[in-house]
Amino acid sequence: MTELVHTRAELAVARAARTGTVGVVMTMGALHEGHESLLRAARERADHVLVTIFVNPLQFGPTEDFDRYPRTLDADLEVCRRAGVDLVFAPAVPDMYPGGAPQVRVNPGPLGEDLEGLSRPGFFHGVLTVVLKLLQLTRPDLAFFGEKDYQQLTLIRRMCRDLDVPVEVVGVPTVREPDGLALSSRNRYLSAVDRQVALGLSGALRAGAEAAEAGRDAGAVLAAAHAAFGAGGSGARLDYLVLTDPDLEPGPVQGPARLLVAAWVGDTRLIDNAPVTLHPTS
Numbered sequence: 001m002t003e004l005v006h007t008r009a010e011l012a013v014a015r016a017a018r019t020g021t022v023g024v025v026m027t028m029g030a031l032h033e034g035h036e037s038l039l040r041a042a043r044e045r046a047d048h049v050l051v052t053i054f055v056n057p058l059q060f061g062p063t064e065d066f067d068r069y070p071r072t073l074d075a076d077l078e079v080c081r082r083a084g085v086d087l088v089f090a091p092a093v094p095d096m097y098p099g100g101a102p103q104v105r106v107n108p109g110p111l112g113e114d115l116e117g118l119s120r121p122g123f124f125h126g127v128l129t130v131v132l133k134l135l136q137l138t139r140p141d142l143a144f145f146g147e148k149d150y151q152q153l154t155l156i157r158r159m160c161r162d163l164d165v166p167v168e169v170v171g172v173p174t175v176r177e178p179d180g181l182a183l184s185s186r187n188r189y190l191s192a193v194d195r196q197v198a199l200g201l202s203g204a205l206r207a208g209a210e211a212a213e214a215g216r217d218a219g220a221v222l223a224a225a226h227a228a229f230g231a232g233g234s235g236a237r238l239d240y241l242v243l244t245d246p247d248l249e250p251g252p253v254q255g256p257a258r259l260l261v262a263a264w265v266g267d268t269r270l271i272d273n274a275p276v277t278l279h280p281t282s
């Protein structure tokens, strides 16, 4: 049975009744197969799976899609029931922020100002602040996040390490449609034409990964990814397409690396990423 609670007082009672390993999957709802793979990963490792559903106003800019972000609680609960989730915490904004918008927020540091942070100022302050609050409220042993939001996952890991948050952060690989499109709650904004254009993102990552497998160097890998994006995603407006160290640290890239892309398809901003391995050039 899946128990649903809305307030932090209800959550405290429900959480106290769970002994054994607790795994949390934090979401903004509109659950899809990508979330289902997080739930499966949590089920495999934890005695109890706790899901949070909260569209966090702190991580949306003034011109972003907070108002139109899909809110589908009944369908989400059905997904949770099917996946054997024990407990769902779906607070309203005043339950999460009883004192109003918090004045004290988690500072993500320099990485929070790069990539997504450049286009979405304050985004990672909002994400890390709500994630830290939800970790305090749910007190999990394990917390599962998708690799699809790779910079978010990296920053959450970093926050837990830097601030001694006692939780194991587990990254779960991205789930894709058969044609390569990464699953995202925002895909539901895409028209049929937009959806075709959106394939430019995964196409660019695939081309980069293939170039890396063929033993090409970092410059050639990135060039191959850009060429493929130009060919396949020509209706999209590229924000960034970069090759970085797997921890998103600045500096030269060699061995295991990450290709990350962000682009606008119509009014919808999409992100994607993939691991690549750069072989040493002889």
Ligand code: PAF
Pocket: 026, 027, 028, 054, 056, 059, 127, 130, 131, 149, 152
């Ligand atoms: O990835 C998301 O859905 C959100 O950023 C998160 C982690 C639930 C915080 O609001």
